[in-house]
Amino acid sequence: MAHDGKFDEKFERNILDIAAEHGLYREVTLTKDGTGMRVDGTFPNIRMFENWLQRRLEVGLWSTILPSGLQKPCYVMSNFYCSVTKPWLTIPLDYHVLSNDFKTRLRDTPHGSSEAN
Amino acid sequence: MVDPSKFHSYFESLHTWREWGDKFHTPRREAVPLVNLNGRHFEKVDPSCWPLDRWNFVKSGREDTPEEWNKFYENCLADKEELLTDVDFTMSTKHLEAEWADSIEDLKPYLTRSCILRWQAGARFRPHVDTWHPVRWLRLWGTTTPEKILLRYKQPDTSKGFCIWNDITKQDEVYQCSETPIEAGRLYLHDSMVWHDALAVEDDAFQFFISIHPRAYDLLLSSIH
Numbered sequence: 001m002a003h004d005g006k007f008d009e010k011f012e013r014n015i016l017d018i019a020a021e022h023g024l025y026r027e028v029t030l031t032k033d034g035t036g037m038r039v040d041g042t043f044p045n046i047r048m049f050e051n052w053l054q055r056r057l058e059v060g061l062w063s064t065i066l067p068s069g070l071q072k073p074c075y076v077m078s079n080f081y082c083s084v085t086k087p088w089l090t091i092p093l094d095y096h097v098l099s100n101d102f103k104t105r106l107r108d109t110p111h112g113s114s115e116a117n
Numbered sequence: 118m119v120d121p122s123k124f125h126s127y128f129e130s131l132h133t134w135r136e137w138g139d140k141f142h143t144p145r146r147e148a149v150p151l152v153n154l155n156g157r158h159f160e161k162v163d164p165s166c167w168p169l170d171r172w173n174f175v176k177s178g179r180e181d182t183p184e185e186w187n188k189f190y191e192n193c194l195a196d197k198e199e200l201l202t203d204v205d206f207t208m209s210t211k212h213l214e215a216e217w218a219d220s221i222e223d224l225k226p227y228l229t230r231s232c233i234l235r236w237q238a239g240a241r242f243r244p245h246v247d248t249w250h251p252v253r254w255l256r257l258w259g260t261t262t263p264e265k266i267l268l269r270y271k272q273p274d275t276s277k278g279f280c281i282w283n284d285i286t287k288q289d290e291v292y293q294c295s296e297t298p299i300e301a302g303r304l305y306l307h308d309s310m311v312w313h314d315a316l317a318v319e320d321d322a323f324q325f326f327i328s329i330h331p332r333a334y335d336l337l338l339s340s341i342h
Contacts, residue, residue, distance in 0.1 A: 012282075013282050016280060016281065016282040016289060017282055019279075019280060019281075020241070020279065020280070020281040020282065020314075020316070021239060021241065021316075022239070023267060023279065023316055023318055024279065024280070025277075025278065025279055026277065026278065026279065026280045026291075027276070027277040027278075028275075028276045028277060029276075044267070044318035045318060045319070047238070048238070048239075048318060051239075
């Protein structure tokens with residue numbers, strides 16, 4: 001499997017925990033062209049989204065890595081192998097895209113105040 | 118069915134909220150006892166207002182490490198531990214005598230370890246189970262603030278839901294809320310043998326955290342509507 005074992009387990013666990021702390025709801029659907037799976041993530045409210053994004057950027061800043069834990073169920077569901085990387089570029093949780101909006105904000109925010117708790 | 122306005126007017130004026138256990142302090146998780154070991158409502162350390170697995174673990178004298186915790190949890194599920202359990206708590210506190218609780222009068226004789234929880238945004242119960250075979254207690258759950266709390270169960274459908282790391286099974290798992298819309302103040306028979314977790318998404322999320330003796334089963338069935 002393309003992603004299993006690729007990432008450090010602690011990183012994986014940390015990323016999943018951040019998602020769980022902030023109520024990330026994940027929905028997996030087959031892309032229209034059938035070549036991959038699309039992951040949509042929603043949050044309970046804007047405050048939790050902002051807190052999640054700040055924490056997520058602190059852990060693996062600018063990283064485009066999606067935690068494999070978010071992808072594994074795709075394999076369970078359809079035995080889909082993530083060998084085609086292109087569909088993943090459409091994922092809303094693209095940190096390169098999202099992080100641009102928060103780059104300035106993060107720079108101006110004291111580190112301590114970015115804690116979700 | 119509990120009247121949320123009576124509930125809030127009573128519990129929001131209380132000053133005896135206790136921190137839930139000894140381990141996680143923020144976001145705040147607080148509780149007040151409805152049924153505990155001695156009926157006293159103001160104990161500073163009250164096991165009914167702790168995670169009971171954590172209480173039993175601390176009392177077992179084990180070293181406080183993740184490895185020892187996992188061994189302890191496995192033993193619990195295999196019935197190999199001497200545990201203080203929900204049914205050991207039978208003394209009701211004065212909180213159950215208040216007007217908000219009049220509507221659950223029929224349930225009171227059967228209640229075992231029970232409390233009210235108040236959480237701040239981000240407070241969680243991580244994936245766990247509260248009941249296992251042979252079943253010695255049932256669990257009721259409810260909230261007066263359904264828009265502020267997510268109670269989520271592990272699901273076989275992994276295509277959608279909340280992707281959560283289960284630190285006990287050491288697996289990524291997918292959880293979803295019940296499809297039943299949660300009504301403020303209603304008590305639900307909650308299958309706590311299924312892996313589940315909970316998350317507050319806004320401050321001051323109130324929950325009923327109630328265990329009840331299986332003798333109440335027929336009464337519960339007749340009360341379902």
